[in-house]
Structure formats: C-alpha cells, structure tokens
Amino acid sequence: MQSFVDFINGIIWSPALVYLCLGAGLFYSVLTRFVQIRHFFEMWRLLLSGKSSSKGISSFQALAVSLSGRVGTGNIAGVAAAIGFGGPGAVFWMWMVAFFGAATAYAESTLAQIYKEEDEGEFRGGPAYYIEKATGQKWYAWLFAISTIFACGLLLPGVQSNSIGNAVEAAFGSGPMIETTMGTFSFAKILTGTLLSVMMAFIIFGGVKRIAHFTQVVVPFMALAYIIIAFVIILLNLDEVPRIFMMIISDAFTPMAGFGAAIGWGVKRGVYSNEAGQGTGPHAAAAANVEHPVQQGLVQSFSIYIDTLLVCSATAFMILITGAYNVQGGDGMMLIQNLPMEVAANSPEFTQFAIETALPGIGKPFVAFALFFFAFTTILAYYYIAETNVAYIRRTLRVEGLMFILKLAIITVVFYGTVKTANLAWAFGDIGVGLMAWLNIIGILIIFFLAKPTMIALKDYEAQQKQGVDEYIFNPVQLGIKNATYWEERYKRKISSSQDIT
Secondary structure, eight states: OHHHHHHHHHHHTSHHHHHHHHHHHHHHHHHTTSHHHHTHHHHHHHHHHOOOOSSOBOHHHHHHHHHHHHSSGGGTHHHHHHHHHHOTHHHHHHHHHHHHHHHHHHHHHHHHHHTOEEETTEEEOSHHHHHHHHHOOHHHHHHHHHHHIIIIIIIHHHHHHHHHHHHHHHHHOOOSEEEETTEEEEHHHHHHHHHHHHHHHHHHTTHHHHHHHHHHHHHHHHHHHHHHHHHHHHHHTGGGHHHHHHHHHHHHHSOTTOHHHHHHHHHHHHHHHHOTTSSSHHHHHHTBOOSSHHHHHHHHHHHHIIIIIIIIHHHHHHHHHHTOOEEEOTTSOEEEESSOTTSOSSSTHHHHHHHHHHSTTTHHHHHHHHHHHHHHHHHHHHHHHHHHHHHHHHTTSOOTTHHHHHHHHHHHHHHHHHHOOOHHHHHHHHHHHHHHHHHHHHHHHHHHHHTOHHHHHHHHHHHHHHHTOSSOOOOHHHHTOOSOHHHHHHHHHHHHHHHHHO
C-alpha cells in the first residue's frame, strides 16, 4: 500500500504541479500589473482598519486564521529541506515563488469573497463555492470539497499533532511508559494528546469566531517570537549577512546542487509553505467582513510575504549564518557537510542546531515550543478548512450531524496522532493536498478565461480608490459578475436603507 500511495504521490506532486503554481503566479502578476507591489501600502491600511461583524470576522482575524495554516512546521523543516537538497540558492527561488504567489493569493481570495455565502449566521466560501458558482461545474466543486475533507479533516491533523507529541517528549522527557489497548506509550505523549484534545474541543465547538480570536493572539505572537530569535542571531553575526546574501544569489544561478535541484526544491518548499494557489487560504478569506471583495484579496496577498519573506527567510538566515546545514547531491553524495550525516534535512534539526550554536541551551526547548504553537494552529486551520467544505456538501446532502461527526473525528485523530501515527497518513494527506492544488489552480485559470471576475473587481476598486470614496461599494450586477448572491443582496439592502433615510 505504501509503495502504491508513494507512486500516486509522485504523479500528483510532479514538477508539473510545481511549475503550474509558479506559472499561475506569474500569469496573475502580469495581468494585475503586479498588484502585490502597487497596493502594498493599501494592504497595510486594510490590515489595521477592518472590523468584525455578527456574521464575519475582521480582515486581520481572517489573515491570522489563514496564516495559522501557512506558518507551520514547513517554515522550520521545509526551509531546511530546501537548503539540504537544493543548496543555499533554493532560498532565492522560495522568494520568487512568494513574490509571484502573492498575486495568486490575491486572485483566489478575491474569488472567495465574491462568491461567499451566509450559512447559519456565518460567512462561508472557498474554492468549492467559487468553482460551482463561476463555472457551473458542480461535480468539479464536489471533487475539491471531498479531497479537502479527506486531507485536512482526517489525515494531516494527526501528523501535525504527532510532531507536537515528539517535540514535547524530546524537550521534557518521556516519563513512565503506560500500557493501553492501542499499545505502550509514554506518559508525556498521553498527557499531551489529552491536553490537545481538550483545547481542540473548546475552540472548535465555539465556531469560527473562537478560532479567529485564538489565532489572532497566538499567530502574531509565535511568528514574532520566532523572528526576534532569528534577528538576535543575525545581529550577533551582522558581518556575515552580506556574504550569506551573496551566496544565496550566486547559488541561485550557478547552483552547487544543480539548477534543477535549486529551483525544484525552492519552488516546491516555497509553495508548500505559503500555500499560494493550493486553495487553503480562500476559506478564511471568505469569512472576513469587508466593504469590497478586493480588500480581502489584498490582505491575503500580504500573508504570503509574512510567511515566506519573513518567517522562512528568518529560518534560512539562521541556518546559513551558523553553518548548521549539509547539502546533499542528487547521487546521495554530500556536497557540503557541516553536520553529522545522520542529521535529517527534512526535519527541524538544522534549525535546532543553528539556534543552539548561536544561543547555547535555547535551541531544543525553543524549537519545541515553536513547533507546539505552529502545529496546533495549523490543526485549527485544517479543521476550519474541512468544516467549510462539509458545510458546502451539506447544502446539497441534507444530513443532520455532519459537522458534529467532523468535530469528533478530528479530536480523535489529534489524540491518536499525538501518541501514534503512520507514514501512510502523510502520504495520503499529501495526495489530498496535491489534488486540492491541481483542482484549484486549474479552476481559477478557467474562471479567469470565462468571466475575469477578479480583474473586473480590481478595476472597480481602483476606480473608487481614485475617487477617494469614504465607503466602498460592490455591485456585481452592474459589473456583469453573475451568481455573487451575497453581494447582490447586500447592495439591494444598502440602496433600500439609503432610500428610507431620504
């Protein structure tokens, strides 16, 4: 089974998907005239000015929820893998995929806002919603929804919780071993699994608002703490920064591990980390309460910069400045060996060695602490994404209790994953995430050629921006955008209330 699943994974996560993600970003960058640069200061303004409502969360909360999925273990282990297999030049290609991916994030998140719906007092939206409404292909939308529930609801949360269990055990010891019906496990893992399950239950049974309130506090805190540690290490080695920067740039074009390895690992890990185009970010974007769909598209675009240009770069500079890395060639031979060969590149160990080298005694507990929050908030993001797709299916399949079943399933998976997990779960989860990426990117490109709603909305927003309006409005009927039912009704209510006042 493992070899079969790995074979399927190899097909789905082929170089074609990597370059499709990069190509979609380049495509939308050119067509939007590099919206990610032109509206950089507008992103900041929107990030700080949004407000929540009884039905939706604020722009900042939506950013925090989506960042909780983006900023995860990939920012620690993923960057290490990119350097370990692609060389220092892979970092440059991570920057490139972040720069172009910011335009993809704008497009998919704006689509999520345009085609969102109200469901039991909350805003819902995402690829399944906009694929159905913009293309009319319900089967395609269902395929996306099922792949997402499969990956984010049932498989990946357990793998993330396992990394928490391992981190806690490594930092504080295993404690006594306890016999259970599932096997023999350490007290540390059983206690961690129980605490995680209780925390999960408290947050997810409170709905999207409780998830948003939790992540808006934890995500900025954990990212800021991580970046501060990185900056301390960089400041202690400030004279090394120009050399490291030039090494990244030069190795990007004359790579020690080969051009294919540098760009392949840089793009793949960049895409895996910031998730631009994968279809995960739009779920949180749709939940935001904004005046115009483009506003949340711009805020979500900014999240790519935070994830890759800040957090991933922080990891990369720590590793490269301290020399806590190896580079392995395609033939398995070590091109650079600064650490023992048994130190795995695709793990947090490069980062642990880097922090421990610069700040002795801090590396192991700090990375364990960071992994705890990174992985836990990623699980919350996975749950919200799965929940949104269950809500989408529930629109057609009127079965009571689907959401409750999902909640119980993910709590069970989190506990089980903390104490015991299988490599097969990672492989199955990767298949689900890969399918999401294929379906979403092809979907947003088809939608562009059918109706260009993201471009029409951007033009409308920029026109109102030039007029200096106090409050933005979005009238999809006037703009020729069909099936944007929430915004149609909102515009009618706005006109009606203004007529009543007159």
